[in-house]
Amino acid sequence: MSEKLLEVKDLYVNTEDKEILKGINLTMNKGEIHVIMGPNGSGKTTTANAIFNNPGYQKAGGSINFNGEDITNLKTDEIARRGVFMSFQLPEEIPGVSVTNFLKFAKNKITGKPVKIFEFKAELKKYMEELHINPEYAERSLNVGFSGGEKKKNEILQMLVLDPKFAILDETDSGLDVDAIRTVSRGIELFKNEENAVLIITHNTKILEYLKVDYVHVLVDGKIVTTGSAELARQIEKEGYEKYKG
Amino acid sequence: MAKTNLEEINRNIYDIRNEDNYDYKIKKGLTPEIIAEISAQKNDPEWMREFRLKALEVYNSLELPTWGPDISELNMDEIATYVRPKTKLSSSWDDVPDDIKNTFDKLGIPDAEKKSLAGVGAQYDSEVVYHSMKEELIKQGVIYTDMETAVREYPELVKEHFMKCVPVYDHKFVALHGAVWSGGSFVYVPKGVKVDIPLQSYFRLNSPESGQFEHTLIIVDEGASLHFIEGCSAPKYNKVNLHAGCVELYVKDNAYLRYSTIENWSKNMLNLNTKKAIVGKNAQVDWVTGSFGSKISMLYPMSILNGEGAKTEYTGISFAGKGQNLDNGFKVVHNAENTSSIVNAKSISKNGGKCTYRSLVRIGENAKNSKALVSCESLMLDDISISDTIPVNDIRNDEVEFSHEAKIGKISDKTIFYLMSRGLSEEDAKAMIVRGFAYPISKELPVEYAVEMNNLINLELEGAIG
Numbered sequence: 207m208s209e210k211l212l213e214v215k216d217l218y219v220n221t222e223d224k225e226i227l228k229g230i231n232l233t234m235n236k237g238e239i240h241v242i243m244g245p246n247g248s249g250k251t252t253t254a255n256a257i258f259n260n261p262g263y264q265k266a267g268g269s270i271n272f273n274g275e276d277i278t279n280l281k282t283d284e285i286a287r288r289g290v291f292m293s294f295q296l297p298e299e300i301p302g303v304s305v306t307n308f309l310k311f312a313k314n315k316i317t318g319k320p321v322k323i324f325e326f327k328a329e330l331k332k333y334m335e336e337l338h339i340n341p342e343y344a345e346r347s348l349n350v351g352f353s354g355g356e357k358k359k360n361e362i363l364q365m366l367v368l369d370p371k372f373a374i375l376d377e378t379d380s381g382l383d384v385d386a387i388r389t390v391s392r393g394i395e396l397f398k399n400e401e402n403a404v405l406i407i408t409h410n411t412k413i414l415e416y417l418k419v420d421y422v423h424v425l426v427d428g429k430i431v432t433t434g435s436a437e438l439a440r441q442i443e444k445e446g447y448e449k450y451k452g
Numbered sequence: 453m454a455k456t457n458l459e460e461i462n463r464n465i466y467d468i469r470n471e472d473n474y475d476y477k478i479k480k481g482l483t484p485e486i487i488a489e490i491s492a493q494k495n496d497p498e499w500m501r502e503f504r505l506k507a508l509e510v511y512n513s514l515e516l517p518t519w520g521p522d523i524s525e526l527n528m529d530e531i532a533t534y535v536r537p538k539t540k541l542s543s544s545w546d547d548v549p550d551d552i553k554n555t556f557d558k559l560g561i562p563d564a565e566k567k568s569l570a571g572v573g574a575q576y577d578s579e580v581v582y583h584s585m586k587e588e589l590i591k592q593g594v595i596y597t598d599m600e601t602a603v604r605e606y607p608e609l610v611k612e613h614f615m616k617c618v619p620v621y622d623h624k625f626v627a628l629h630g631a632v633w634s635g636g637s638f639v640y641v642p643k644g645v646k647v648d649i650p651l652q653s654y655f656r657l658n659s660p661e662s663g664q665f666e667h668t669l670i671i672v673d674e675g676a677s678l679h680f681i682e683g684c685s686a687p688k689y690n691k692v693n694l695h696a697g698c699v700e701l702y703v704k705d706n707a708y709l710r711y712s713t714i715e716n717w718s719k720n721m722l723n724l725n726t727k728k729a730i731v732g733k734n735a736q737v738d739w740v741t742g743s744f745g746s747k748i749s750m751l752y753p754m755s756i757l758n759g760e761g762a763k764t765e766y767t768g769i770s771f772a773g774k775g776q777n778l779d780n781g782f783k784v785v786h787n788a789e790n791t792s793s794i795v796n797a798k799s800i801s802k803n804g805g806k807c808t809y810r811s812l813v814r815i816g817e818n819a820k821n822s823k824a825l826v827s828c829e830s831l832m833l834d835d836i837s838i839s840d841t842i843p844v845n846d847i848r849n850d851e852v853e854f855s856h857e858a859k860i861g862k863i864s865d866k867t868i869f870y871l872m873s874r875g876l877s878e879e880d881a882k883a884m885i886v887r888g889f890a891y892p893i894s895k896e897l898p899v900e901y902a903v904e905m906n907n908l909i910n911l912e913l914e915g916a917i918g
Contacts, residue, residue, distance in 0.1 A: 260869050282872035283880075291873070298870040302888030308874075311884065315875035347888070368874065 208235035211372055211403050212257075217268035219249075219256045226252045228428035229268070234372075237400040239417060242407045243439060244425035245447045250407045251295060253425070254376045258282050258292055273371065287316055289371030293361035293378045300348040305360065306330060308348045309367050316368055333366045337393050355386045362393035373397065374405045379413040391416035411443045426450045478534040484508060487631050490534045494634065499611065500603055507620045507630030514624040520810070521748045521777040526722055531694050533632035533665065537576045575635045575655045575666055589647060595640040596651055599667045602638030609640060613669055617700040617756075618728045625696045625724040629665050633698065636666035641676040641707075650679040650712075650898060655697070668699040670709065674732075677708040681898060683716075693721045695746075701729035703737045705759055710738045714901050716908060717745040719776060725751050733759030733788075740896045741768035743780055744908050752810060754783035757791040757819075769798045769893040769905075771912055772805030772837070781810035781842075786819035786852075795826040798893060800886055802833035802912070807840070813854070814846040823853040830860050831889050833882065883913045 212234040219227040226249045234240055244250050255263045257270055259282055270278045277285050300308065309330065314321050334341060337359050349357050358378050365373050375394070379387050391413055394404060406413065414422075414436060422438040423430045424447070431450045432438070478490055487508050491501040516523065574580065580598035589596070595606065602610050620630040637653045655666055672678050682699075695717060703709045709729070717723055723746040729737040739753050755764035766782040784793040799807035809828045830839035841858045863885050871881035886909055887894075894902040 258869075258873055262865065262869070281878075282869060283875055283877050286873050286875040294870060294873075298864075298867045300867070300871070300885065300888050302891030303884055308884075311880075312874040312876065315877075315880065364874065 208237060210234075211236045211238075211273060212405075213271040214253075214257070215269045215271070217253075217256060217270065218266040219252055220264045220266050221252065221262065225266070226263075226428055227256065230425075230428075230430060232423065232430065234403045234405065236371075236403055238420040239394075239398065239404045239406065241414065241419050241422045241439060242405065242425050242430075243409060243411075243422060243442060245409070245451075248425045249428045250409075250425055251376055254292055254374045254405075254407055257374065258285055258290065283315070286370075287318075290374070291365050291368060291370035291372065292374040293358070293365060293376060295377040295380070297349050297357045297361055299350045299352075301350050303348050304345050305348050305363075306344045309364060312364070313368060316370075330363075330367060333363055333393075333396075336366075336396060337363055338389055339363060354381050355383070358382060358390060359386065359393070362390055362397075366393060366397055369397075371402050372405070373402070374407065376407045377409070378406070379408055379410065384412070387412050388416060411439045414439050424450055474535050474537055476534075476536040477532050480532050481529040482508065482511070482533065482628075482631070486533070490632060490634070493534065493536065494600060495604075497603065497607065503615075504631045504633075507627050510620045511624060511627035511631055514621075514627055516624060517750075520750055520779045520808075523722060523724070523748055523750075526694065528628075534634055575653065575664075580635050580637075585651070586649075592645045593642040594645060594647060595638065597638050599633070599636040599638050599669065602669070606638070606640070609671065610638070610669070613671060613700065613702060614667075615698070615700070617702065617730050618698055618726050622726065626698060626726050629667070629696045629698045629726070633665045633667040635664075636668045636697070637670075638668075639670040639672075639678065639680065641672045641678050643673045644675045645673075646677045647679070648677075650681050652681040652683065654683045664693075664695045664697065666697045668697065670700070670711075671702045672704060672707040672709045672735075674704045675706045676704075679710040679712070681901065682711070682713045683901070683904075693718070695721055695723045695725060697725045699725070699727035699753075701727075701737060703729055703731045703735045705732040705735055707732065707735045709736075710740065711753075712740040712897055712901065714742045714897070714904060714908075715744065715746070715749075715751075716742075716904075717749075719745055719747055719773075721746040723749040723751060725749075727751070727753040729753075729755045729764070731755055731757050731759060731762040731764060734761040735759060736763040736765075738765045739768065739782070740893070741766070741780075742893060742897070742901075742905050742908075743768065743770040743778055744905075744912070745776075746778070747776060749776075749778045749780055751779075752781045752783050752812075754785070754812075755793065756785045756787065757793070757822075758787045759791075760788045761790045762788060763792050765794045765796075767796045767893055767896050769800070769890050770807050771909065772799070772801045772807045773912055774803035774805060776805045777808075778806070779808045779810055781808075781812075783812040784814070784824065785812075786815040786822045786824065788818065789820045790822065791819055792823040793825070795824075795828070796892060797826075797828040798889065799828075799830040799839060800833065800889065801830070801837035801839050804836045804838075806838040808842060809840070809858075810842045812844045812846070813856075815848060815852050815854070817848045820849055820851040822851075824855075825853075826856040828858050829889075831886065832860070832862050833886070879913065883910055886913060 214230055214232040217227055217230040242250055252263060310321050310326060339359055378390055394417060419436045422434055424432045426447060479486055484505055487504050491504050585596045615630055618626055620627045641647055670680060701709055731737050737755055743749055764784060770778040770780045772778045782795050797809050801807045807830060813824045815822050828841055832839055839860055843856055847854055868878060868881045887906055894905045
């Protein structure tokens, strides 16, 4: 019997008086990879931000339970410290803070333990090699002057180093060329194990060719309209979302 | 969204205030009698006594500046200009009295000396209480001593340079300084001598309602080089304290001087400090400045590039919190061909604090083929803080490369959210952004000072999430 990790129940979310999510239900177990697909503006990114309780998104109803605990109204950093991670569509630039120092600081905050510097650096180096990231980037300011693809790879690097229980990848594959998508997929494979789970938010299916996906959810106009296997994604790639639109 | 309460800060070690335990404190206010009394107390030679009295006349003849922050609350009749601590100048740390020693111990001064400095001076209120320098530098002819000793022992060098770079007519507070100056450091580096580890002076003002008027005179002779570090702090009292120091730097042909400062005054201090460098042919002066604390600061270090090929770089940061008005900047005068200046100024303001970058770039008619690049960047941590840039650019020939860039930024909610999603609290996130913003400055400082600066930033940002 698989163990439940995330349970989103009847979630309603507004941004600036506009109703975006209209009753989302989503259950994920440990060891699973889920995909949320949907047309632009359907509420995919809102779902990710709502799970992470971004103050810019107001919850109008419903609950989010993570690892047996209600996290609906916890602060973002408290949610992160419980093992939730999100790869951002547009990662922020932090001038003057190197990738190494940033991750060391974040790792310390997430684990609550001092970071062993040699072990940490070795681990960082290993993951950077796996993701084909130029080793010089370890000392560069976080995301400053990084190309779109480099920023996305850096998000995956952060996921590997911080080792969360649950990772949301928001459009991580968008705007990437085939090689970068392959590298990102490799990062996800490296991360994935029987104890954690991944939620991939995307509107194309390229990345799904490289990963073993358990469920695909189709989100249209703030609601999950259908759920299926990886086959559903291939069907949508051919047919589009037309038939799900109200 | 939860608000961060950044108001209550703990200046911990900087606010240790010792009992006002002085040996001699001059009457408050300014009269020729008081100046003569200071001069007598200090055992000045005749020329210095006359110099002080002349400076007082100039002081009385000059008006307060009509621009910049309002300093009308300053009442010179309430400020004691000379406070002599109960001790004699010592070259052994053990001989410094305990209360004074403890203060400097907590500020990390003797530790810094042991680790990485060529020499150290420590001034407490008006007098230098400790001075030492490594033996090998003495052998090379380097002079590093307190200013009073220099006046007595090196009269020719001092007379030739003292308040020639910064004349008493410059402005009212320089004139005041000329009248009441006390303490400070004198450095002479002979021709061709490279001092490769830094010298450091630390100024500590303990006594309430008093002023600190230290005079720093540095001469780096032809082809020589030096890194000088200056640190300043004071505990907080309810009454206004005044700091009107004066720094004169002579960087002769082919010489190099780096002048690093961390000023961390208490938040009732008026910091009206004057710093100027005269730079010779193919010589270079670099300023690295961190300005923290003080209620009002008016501080505009200046480089006068007199020699062909002279260079200067200014790297500075100011941090203003509630009730603080930091009016800082940099002035450069290009007086010769092929001179260059590079300015990288940053400011941070929060809780209604105000930072102004006020600058002057003057490129003379004869300064052909010169270059001046100014970049200033400010970061505001909330909507009630103020940041301003007031540049004056006076370019008098066409064959120059000149640029002035100004950027004003705020910390966005998106950035905070991004960092919080990595487990950082809102406070940690803000502190990280601010430290990163300050990094181009802190990396120019010696490591102990970079650490001190980061600690100061953390102190300024400390507070509970409300």
